[in-house]
Amino acid sequence: RALQAKVSYELKQLKVAERESREGLMTTELNHKQLFKQEKLSYAQKLAMLRKLLPPDDASPTNMSRGRAEVLIEQVAAKGWSNLTKDDQLAFSSIWSAAQPRLGASEVRDGRDAGVYPPRDEERIFGQNL
Numbered sequence: 001r002a003l004q005a006k007v008s009y010e011l012k013q014l015k016v017a018e019r020e021s022r023e024g025l026m027t028t029e030l031n032h033k034q035l036f037k038q039e040k041l042s043y044a045q046k047l048a049m050l051r052k053l054l055p056p057d058d059a060s061p062t063n064m065s066r067g068r069a070e071v072l073i074e075q076v077a078a079k080g081w082s083n084l085t086k087d088d089q090l091a092f093s094s095i096w097s098a099a100q101p102r103l104g105a106s107e108v109r110d111g112r113d114a115g116v117y118p119p120r121d122e123e124r125i126f127g128q129n130l
Helices: 002-051 066-079 086-102 105-113 120-125
Strands: none
Touching: 002 066, 002 105, 066 086
């Protein structure tokens, strides 16, 4: 009888542990889904901010092609401008310096706060006097 009671108790404890584990896994999965959604939303927001930097469709053909600029902007939205190669950073700096006069001060500030646009000290590194 004592053995049967002990086995019954252990089975109940096992069921409780399984339920808690299942609930924990569900919570973890929900957290992962929420983080992924936030990252995706964040990517969409960054991409929307960066699309403002694209040159107008009627821009001169001597500038970087719009397609190349779009690809570069998508890379910046995904990785951040500081994680680009030096060549891509220079290309982005040319897009940035051409677009900045069109942007309002609040848009530039919001973009810098979000980490989408380069901070002022990076502009000095790029050789710009802004």
